[in-house]
Amino acid sequence: MRYLPLTSADRSEMLSVIGASSIDDLFADVPEAARLSGPVSGLPSHASELAVERHMTALARQNVVAGEVPFFLGCGAYRHHVPASVDHLIQRGEFLTAYTPYQPEIAQGTLQMLFEFQTQVARLLGTDVANASMYDGSTACWEAIGMARRITKRGKAILSSGLHPHYVSVARTMAKYTGDALETALPDLSAETDLDRLIAAIDDDTSCVVVQYPDILGRTADLTPLAEAAQAKKALLIAVVTEPVALGAIRSPGEMGADIVVGEGQSIGVGLQFGGPYVGLMGCKEKYIRQMPGRFCGETVDANGKRGFVLTLSTREQHIRREKATSNICTNSGLCALAFSIHMTLLGEKGLRGLAGINHAAAVAAADRLAAVPGVRLINESFFNEFTLDLGQEARPIVRALADRGILAGVSLGRLYPGADALANGLVVAVTETATEEDVERLASALEEILA
Template sequence: MRYLPLTDTDRTAMLEAVGAPSIDALFADVPSDLYLNGPVEGLPLHATEMAVEKHMRRLSKKNLAAADAPFFIGAGAYRHHVPASVDHLIQRGEFLTAYTPYQPEIAQGTLQMLFEFQSQVARLYGCAVANASMYDGSTACWEAVAMASRVTRKKRVVLSGALHPHYAEVVRTMAKFTEDEIAGSAPSLTALPDDDGLITRIDDNTASVVVQYPDILGRIPDLQKIADAAHAKGAKLIVVNTEPVALGALEAPGNLGADIVVGEGQALGVGLQFGGPYLGLFAITDPKLVRQMPGRLCGETVDADGKRGFVLTLSTREQHIRREKATSNICTNSGLCALAFSIHMTLLGAKGITGLAAENHRLACIAADRLAKVPGVTVLNENFFNEFTLMLDVDARQIVRDLADKGVLGGVGLGKLFPDIDGLKGGLLVTVTETASLEDIETLATTLEEVLP
């Protein structure tokens, strides 16, 4: 029997209280074509448990898994080798059951882990303070925008055209509720980022400038130049990083003038996971602004006997304080994913992350040089880390499908990321990590030669 504690009278009273005529009205923002109006296609209405298992296995075999093919997909979700010890440790009972403690002072091990995680993120980002994580990179990006608007008391947000479009869309969606003015633009297909074009859009009313590093086309913007221009207008520079391994080779954003650094931590320890859960990272360079940070912050202290201990130092979210004083409505941190990130970072160490980054860049350079020899292919980038853009004379989305039909996961077509911009349809974003072998790179090149018209 289903547990349904609310009566029709209860529901009616609740709808009247919020001013909604029906339950369906609560979902008015969801497009009607996304509603599920019947049974899920391809699934039997009635079947035994064993029959359902067999059916689902047959369906799963239609997928081409990342580990079963040469894999060059990135665009914000990256395949790196995750040591087996990561999964072994995060599944220990003392971590698995206490990843988001509601009596935090009892879970000293979890608090210590989060404290170490914050220290790792702060060092990676070149920042003074990092929080205990957020949901994912895109929501962390919005939280940074909201924080900058609170601090500067301005409402205009300048988005780089080379910001991941999913991140930009989250910012636009949330800004509808805060009345922030979002000034976006289309990415320019140039060998180097259009830093000067971005700078010309910064004015005295600008609260924040949001730049991705490396950007969605794999290029590396001049953060110091952009930071100086933003600060001259009283704006905060928000730097978004979707590939944390890149910071093993590139200068940390906090050392280049960034005020807030956010990103996606999935690449370290978490894995692709069919799209989630992922891990949002958030850090600031000015510790004076710590009370404006969203989410949780763990700190180190001593107990009554003078022994080292850990506490939840700040929780500026609406679950802990009055809603009107909360800096965020995010109600937890991604604790288990943060643990996986922290374990992987610990296993790598400073030399390990640098070595991993060097190997990624080495393989990416080999791939770019090889693919540039394919007739009809031009490498756009003048600089990149492990991700670069190929320019084709045809729609890259069809080429991606043709490659997949031949057992190669060859990248992401820019037409998929920017479907409304015709000029980007010939762009193919290719990512090369340490999981790609030289044989995989050659397979991509030869197969690309086969499928290009």
Template sequence: MRYLPLTDSDRGDMLATIGVSDIDDLFVDVPAEARLSGPIEGLPTHASEMAVEKHMRRLSKKNLAAADAAFFCGAGAYRHHVPATVDHIIQRGEFLTAYTPYQPEIAQGTLQMLFEFQSQVAKLYGCAVANASMYDGSTACWEAVAMAGRVTKKKRVVLSGALHPHYAEVVKTMAKFTEDEIAGGLPSMQGSPDDAGLIERIDENTSCVVVQYPDILGRISDLTEIADAAHKKGALLIVVNTEPVALGAIKAPGEMGADIVVGEGQSIGVGLQFGGPYLGLFAVRDPKHVRQMPGRLCGETVDAEGKRGFVLTLSTREQHIRREKATSNICTNSGLCALAFSVHMTLLGEKGLRTLAAENHRLACLAADKLDAIPGVRVLNDAFFNEFTVVLERDARELVRDLAEDDILAGVSLGRLFPHEEALSGGLLVAVTETASEEDIDALCSAISENMA
């Protein structure tokens, strides 16, 4: 029996109250080509459970899993080895509980974990305070932009052209509702980021400057000059990091003057998982900005008996206070992914993280040297961590498809990330982590060499 709690009259009253004539009016912001006008062609209206399971198994066999290929994809989602201990611990009953502890002080284990997680993120980012996680890296980026607007009372946002285009699109989408002016750009195909060009775009009306570190092409530069230039104009510097393992080898953004540091935590403790769920990280360098942060903040205290305890210190989200006073309404606490991150980080420790980062860099350097020696292939970067861009004398999208036929996932083509920019079509973003063996690197280089001939 179907459950239909609302009558046509009920629906009509609701639509009239919010001022629209038809339910389709609620979806006008969704592009027409993304909306269905009827049932999906070729899809049966019903099938038995067994038939659906059989069909889905057949479809799953078409996938090429990362573990079954020579894997060099990155661009914001990285394959790292996650110890079996992580999965074991996050499934323990103490942690595998309700989605959100609405009586948080009862869940002392969860609060302690989040407190430790915050401490780890703050140290990793070189900041004073981190929150208890967010939905993912791209929405954390937007939340940082919104926070900068609240702090500076300005509306112009300068995005580096080397910011991940998906992150830039999220910022542009959300800015439609806040009337922020977004000044974006495209990455320059040169060995180092165009920091001087970015600095020239900062003016007195700028609320924040958003840069990625390492950037979308894998390049690394000192952010100090950008931070100084932003601060002279009364703007904040927001730094996006999509590969936290890199911070085991390169300088923390907060140490170079970044005011807000955000990013994606998936690399540590969280598998690729077909694109999610992932983990947004968010931290601020100056404690005075704490009350403008989105999301939750867990704190340490003592109870009535003087024993150590943990509390939900701040929770400036729309579910907990008046909506108009909330700093965010999409500041989801990705609790389980945050737990996985914290467990993996604890297992590594500082020494382990630095060792892991060193191995990533060693393998990436090995791959870059071998690729650069192939005729028709040139490594773009002056500096990189475990990800770099190669420039090919052919469309990188075609090369990626050709190599996938031989179970080699060669990387992410810039043509896929920037589909309307022909000048970038020869760029291939190659990520090399500790999961890539030297044999995998040789297979990649051999396959590219053959396909470039």
């Protein structure tokens, strides 16, 4: 297709039709502080290919490679070892260039992969069914809230204080256009979760309760009483899992009665990649399947009795009439879903449980060592591979001082909750199988020096 540029008259006519006075009006929803007022600073207006390559390489060298330093960052994005075979297989041409199967009968390989992915996700989350992936964890969380609204015909969602603030932010952005009321609160720097608050807040207007498991501070809790309380009021329990490896060691949300379970699948098969692309997971009870967004692949037989795969449900607006769509999701991050499925297949159930055990053991050892640092308090009574420390003073400058020493110590709660003084001393530390005993000792020793 040739590129046909628009003339000034063309642009004026298009703006007139949609009722905009200028192109700038199209960006009205983007905060002014986030918009560029001119060219990107530090880049020349033009340069040769060789010069551009050198310049970009110099910029890239300013990054810190996760695998080259002690790395304890988490809070929804985790560094795990991804076998080389995962990257090798997803780069096969028939997978790498595949797109949405609008003609599913000729995309049997893609459909089979998605069918296997759905099976793995449903078993992992403890749900009856799972869809063929979502964009990422945060948007999957919002899609679940919208799904609850359609099912219950109610418009109030109660969000746990332990839900990742970025997920809350995405939900708030979307709720502006649907009219959903979102009730939330800041977490306390303590071992107690807010399940009692959530149970007390459920009323006849509640569509759903959204809880993260493990939560943003790494705390775990039995969700069964919350599920029962929500369902007694004909509301739904939505559980959010940002670290799916945890489900190799702890009970799945579906087992505890969650109606919808969503999550971020990045931990399995997908690298950190500067924050994306990632892959969203979604499963639910079978009775709600027709309200799931995205797509659902199924297994059948053809006229000759041969096994085949079909696109059983296509509820997004790219497949059906817009007014009948449950979502306008425009990508299911299919290549990342494939990476997830390959890695999960390589692990198997025994391998996943083994990996989870290694993560938990490493985190327990690290928590014990760091809690022994004078002035540091471990707030968690239970956790998987992520826990929160109270450093006794503001965490952000300490994190910066550790970074200057080549140690990425974790995520300060002051960064996640700017202006929340009660959380400023908190540091969330994630310890996966990639963190060595030497890494933990370097962190602990450096922390002792800084806090002395």
